[in-house]
Amino acid sequence: MNEETLACPVTAKHIKVALVGQPNVGKSMLINSVSNAHLHVGNFSGVTVDKTEVLFDYKGYNFTVVDLPGTYAFTDYTIEERVTHDYLCAEEYDIIINVVDSTNLLKNLQLTSELLTMSKKVVIALNMSDEAEKEGISVDAEYMTELMGIPCVKVSAATKLGIDQLIDTVVKEFEAEKVDPKLVFSVSVEDEISNLVSYFKKHKYQAVNSHRNIAINLLKNNKKTYEKLHDNPIWTELQPVLIEASRHIEIHHDTDDVKEAFAEEYASFNRGIVAEVVKQDKREEKKTLTEKIDSVLIHPVVGIPIFLFFMWGLFQLTFEIGAIPMDYIDAFFGWFGDVIGATITNESIRSLVVDGIIAGVGAVVLFIPNIVILFIGIALLESTGYMSRVAFLLDGFFHKFGLHGQSFIPLVTGFGCSIPAYMSARVLKNDRDRLLTLFIIGFMSCGARLPVYVLFAGAFFPEDMAGNVLFAIYISGAIIGLIAAKILKLTAFKGVDEPFVMEMPKYRLPSVKLIWHTVLTKTMMYLKKAGTFIAGASMLIWFLSTYPHNSTLEAEYEVKIQKAQSEQEIIQLENKLAMEHLEQSYLGTIGKFTEPIFAPLGFDWKMNIALQTGLAAKEVVVSTLGVLYSLGDDVDAESQTLVNQISKNIPFASAVSFIVVVMIYLPCLAASIVFTREAGSIKYFFYLFAFTSVAAYVMAFIAYRVTLALTGVS
């Protein structure tokens, strides 16, 4: 979209680099070290889903580096793989930097050897070479360069070792003539290749790609190569030769799948390379740290309780520590409103600024501490590598509900914010599985719903219980989500399950910088929303709740107030006026009009307005309540805070059913847009809207009735 505006000035010395590697090789960190771009790109599988471009200058060259999603192999099963695959095949670029993990070279070279048949210049960045040394692994980069016929450079993104050398190598390779890399297969395959090559030579076949590469790609059943040759007159003669060649290879490898045969060919080539260039200290086989930690954290018996304990702890912290600065923030906005209000003489404008904007935005900013803690927690889960362990532990359980263990990643991300959650659902390859996950992400209460819960938990429960209540709300949301998944799986999304094959990355100490960036970006996003969108919504709600003015009503009360005997009576009359005024305002009219629909759930018209405005963003629920419940009522010293207002004005059972609706119904407008994009069709948005609305209504009704029955009040 903004690629044009970003692009370097096109000069003669412009190098476009495609950065490719398997997941978890530190690609994103490398791009940071290379460009000092301070880009934030998350580092767990499934985050870098869209390609990111980074631009920088070096020694008179303009560099454009395109960071492509991590991919295990050069295929197009998952969306990520497809993005990388399509980019490498179809886009214009000069050179590939293939990032590999030096501590796990054999596995990483699998992708490398496939890249070598691309007829592009390739430079290998042997990343994590410092870590490899620590583990007693030494890689002979020079020998590797010689053996593979492509430059291999030792680097470390973490310590910035070899970064300049890497860029120098890229420049040198860019200036040099393209040479075919040395990719050697077994004798039987080599025979077939040279057979085909001499065939091309004989027919003087012209192509950008070398004859050898074309031959390899044909034997590998590469679709694009087939398409190209298919329209060529030599095809009729070539086809039988090719069929024979494929049959030979398949026989030789005892398989009916030529791709499998080639995978084995690549693997043995790579084993050869690794055997030559990697020297590993002979150490007695002891368990790695990761394995030791795993023996506890993914223990079949204690693993799940430990996970639940972590989650419970996170919610406790969110509430306990998050509650500490809340009073100060609240006091600050009260003071700020007074100070600003004193400078504005026009009553209507003062009311707009103080009761509309400051009250609305203040009610949202109040929850920053809770949100920061929750974001830190989720960032820790992601960056340490624990998330995929939980996917491993929970797959059995999730599978019962028709979900995939890896659905866990988007679902937990959903506790932070639905938007990245919808995007991370791309880890799921199968369309049905992905759609199903997309549909229930909304049931995982996002950070924006937290303020509503904190508000109600604080209003109806003692402080030491509120953390538990919060945990219970989140868990029940998740359980409802699972049940919804089961229902959907049995009805709308019947089909074959996606296989569960997943890497469990090594545990890593969380990078403070990364966590800082994640939390900062998300918090800024939240604040930005509070400053723009929510301020706007607050103004609108203020307007709708203040107008139209009813002069008869005001005059009527004016007379009454003048006749009043005591101060107390005046206050009562003023409150009554405010209430009646609100009821006849635009907002009141809408609320009253829709009241019958929500009456069975125990909502008054204010609550039902708050829920409707919440369709735009969940934070607006709180700011709406803030505007509606504090207008004209703040004369009473004891009920300064919204929490007090809520507990005074809303019956407990209604509060419960309110929370249930907030838990289940549609996340915000922005998330709905992302959902629609990820689901691939607008019709899914309408399905989602209908599905969540009905579910929310039914569940809230049940919750309301049950609470009424239990508490014995009606």
Add this chain to the structure above:
Amino acid sequence: MRLIESKRGQKLEVVKLHANEELKHRLISFGIMKHTLIEFIGEAPRKKTIEIKVGNMQVALRAQEAEMIEVKEI
């Protein structure tokens, strides 16, 4: 023997993949193919999922998938 039948700590060699084409390529992209050496590391409750080691990489598999990998002990 199928992978799912093996036990914790066993070192194995892959003999054949009995999976359909799609799963087979998925496994291959993780480096799991004929002649690959793997180690059975652990299992989730009731062996619903298992964890193996391929080279230095730890890979999680569902029982159904582990059923399709023929292995022999080494």
